[in-house]
Amino acid sequence: MKPEEWKRVEELYHSALEVSNSERDFFLERACGEDRGLLEEVKSLLQGEATPHSVLDAPAVSALAKAIAAVELQPDTSGLEGRTVSHYRILKAIGRGGMGVVYQAEDLKLRRSVALKFLPESLAGDQQALKRFEREAQAASALNHPNICTVYEIDEVEGIHFIAIEFLEGETLRERIARRPLPTEEVLRYAIEICDGLETAHTAGIIHRDIKPANIFLTSRGSAKILDFGVAKRITPGMAQEPIDVSQLLTATIDPALTRSGTAVGTIAYMSPEQAGERELGTLTDIFSLGAVLYESTTGRLPFTGERVAEVLDAIQKRSPVPIETLNPRVPAELIRIIGKAMQKPCPARYQSASEMKADLETLRERLQGGNRAWKLWSIPLLVLVLLAGIFLASLRVPRFREAVFGRSGGNDIKSIAVLPLDNLTGDPAQQYFVNGMTGVLTTNLTKVGSLRVLSRESAEQIRNLQKPLREVAQQLGLDAILEGSVTRAGNRVRISAQLVDVNRDQNVWAQEYDRDLQDVLQLQSEVAWDVVKQIQVHLTPQEKERLTRFGRCQPNAHDLYLQGMYYWYKASPEAYAKSLDYFNQAVVADSSCAEAYSGLGNYYVIEGDEGLMKPGEAWPKSRDAYLKATELDPDLGEAYAGLASFDLLYAWNWSEAERNVKRAIELNPGDAGAHREYSGILRTLGRFDEAVAESRQAREQSPLSVSLIASLGWTYFYAHRWDEAIAQFRQALERDSQFLGAHEGLVKCYQQKGLEKEAIQELETELRIADDSELGQAFRDTYNRNGYAAALRMLYSARLEQYRSASREMYVSPLILADLCALLNEKEEAFRWLEKAYEERSSKLTDLKIDPDFDNLRSDPRFGALVKRIGLP
């Protein structure tokens, strides 16, 4: 082009810009006349004016810097692969998040896969970016839920900041939807799970704020997990929410260097009206977004679309989405209603909580799974499809058919479980009480589930002592799964790692690490149990669900004191009991509203009263008061009701109240062996021996390795006059512990009832040997050899009577013991005198008076019948 021509182009160009758009063509036509070349030239240049954005509009240095920023925000992945950071060996890049690359890595300590999310090195010095990074870790780690991707830890090694999160296999919902719309059954399953996760987050005061398909992960195991709490926000009561600045999003969307096309738009599409309108956000924003996600899942289309961001935002606030039924006629009407309710524009019209939405989804799922009625909800095309499938699958059993139609329901057939004592990784033996306490509470929490058989704590403790392969033991005990793990405690942090092993399949089903502030230990305990229950997908009643997720409100220091008390209580020695009392008292002082602490106190006084170590009139009322206080503070504390039942039975002699309380205890913790044993004791007192045996058997089944529960079944058989079965149980108890005195004593009595003198003598000798009473043992043997069986027994009873009499000068001795020995010696007057005393002070075991053969010598005396009547024994 010649300079003159160029000059003409320039003049015309600027002149044309002076005229309005509508007149411009006319102006140029006239100005250029015949010169079509000039006209085309100017016209084509003017199109540049209409180009709103060009790389030229910002300095090159800025564009390049943004390009660098974009690259560094998505850093090169090859550098980290194969490296070891902290105790993680980085394997490979598996994805990209908003803040960088995510790697699969191996946790070298725990030998498990984790996902590592790195803060790009270039951002490490940036406080704002670091804050966001930490916020994600904090928000998510405050939540432990099977449907929320678990954050294990956030750490910094040599300036590299990273978050270790649960490694998930599967794909995001975004990828899943991209393949094809999801079947209703699948939508329902993950929608319910997401609701569950959201409910937990919301309850913890955390709003996700960015629920979208890319943030929902569907694991290959078939469960859904909420990802990326990077923009989550904690609700601060009384404080206005900081809304996401939509104008910033707009900038981001048109900023090509920072945002890959669609990223920000993708987020916008699931925004709630209040988010789009930059208004204050509450938990209901997540409900709306979930509704939008479900809309897309069922239809494959976004509910709100537009050419530009502003249009999408406008649609969210004003327009109704295309009705789902017109896009996919297979979607059940009820699901359409649920999605519609979640996506109501005014908040008050929406579901008011995730749990409310979940309840509707669950009802729908049950209806769909629940047989014929469900078919009505399915529209004809799918019905035809199903019927066709039915023809092909006709030869298969119904469950398989269901599985084929609806997909596997995910059950892994775990019906029984044992919680092995958690390992103490604190490195401090003094922390054992805490570790044991964690094991104990975890076990108790699991016993809340009726359809799950939970091996008692006592039995679980024995498993490792058996020195047999775990799998073998588990199979012997009829266990499907084993939960093991460890506890570490450092300062105010407590870390529990738990691992669930499917015994039948010999594989790890699940592993999780929980890192919490000690303040949250109560919540942590119930969360772990909840997670386990979720993993094994056992059936839960709504009440069980509620109880599982509820936890006590003890002050952490009081709870800690309670755990120390229980530690000594379980040690079951007089000195240990004294210590436990001390701790329980301290716990009550530390927090007078700590239910467990009162329950612990109750437990202490039961032992004192039941074992005849303290006067019943002193011990039992204290135990009752403590238990009553405990149930008042926590009406769902099962063990306290079991304790009250003990009081009712052994001291108050109020059988109906005893039965009522024990039933409540069993209802609250169906898997608690102790409660079943308690019930068995009540039933035998009432003479309902068959029921007593059934309860005792159940307790024994829950605690097959517990010597005391095996012996307890022996005693139940004994009182039911089923001598041989009793003998079998006592022998089994002795197989486990040959020194267990109670079982030897049981055998002696059984043999005596059966007239097996030799065996009885032998057992008595063993008993004396174990009790380390060699002098008495020798005398007994001599008497037997010289004067025979009856004389030897008399000699023994006399000696014991003398022992107790002299002891009674120093300490409290239950008059019932003295009455028992006198009865055996056939010293009726003395026996009745002591019995009267026992009646006066309500000796604990007096309730067995009617069924205990020790008192057979007294039965014919009218005073005996009268006493039985006065006690009120049926």
Add this chain to the structure above:
Amino acid sequence: MDSTGEQAAPVQQHDVTRLLRAWGGGDEQALEQLMPLVYRELHRLAHRYMAREPMGQTLQTTALVNEVYLRLIDVKKIDWQDRAHFYALCARLMRRILVDFARSRSYQKRGAGVAHLQLDEAMAMSAMIGSEIVAIDDALRRLAALDPRKSQVIELRFFGGLTVEETAAALKISPETVMRDWRLARSWLIRELNPEAAHET
């Protein structure tokens, strides 16, 4: 604020001024010494962008770029008469270095010197910016043949990052003329870069 940069700047400013003079005087060696300094500023600027959340705040581009220059050159210490010359020199320098840099990113063949800035294949957007800058450089050569002043306006503003007033001062023309030149040159370049679809974004 990056504390290391704050401390290093005064020393560097002196160096940059000296090196820039040397390079202006034809010393190509000086360019090699200037390059890492400019890269450093480029990265610092990049970090400033990264510091914003991905959905971040509106970036005060002009302010940030000005900061780059203030770091590189202590303008106040340069004679008023000299300043125009310096602006021009600076813009030329930036053009040279940035285009080299963009080219290395686009083709990845010369990326060795900036190894830690390896191009991520997925970041097509970055690559696009790189190739656009290279294309602008090429087109600018053609524009210089047609209208040297307009080419200079682009060089000063786009590569040099100068404001309209600074550009005007450097070229000794009025700001209005700078605006007029800029407008036409911009349209011309857009058409050159995308001849078939100049109307598209």
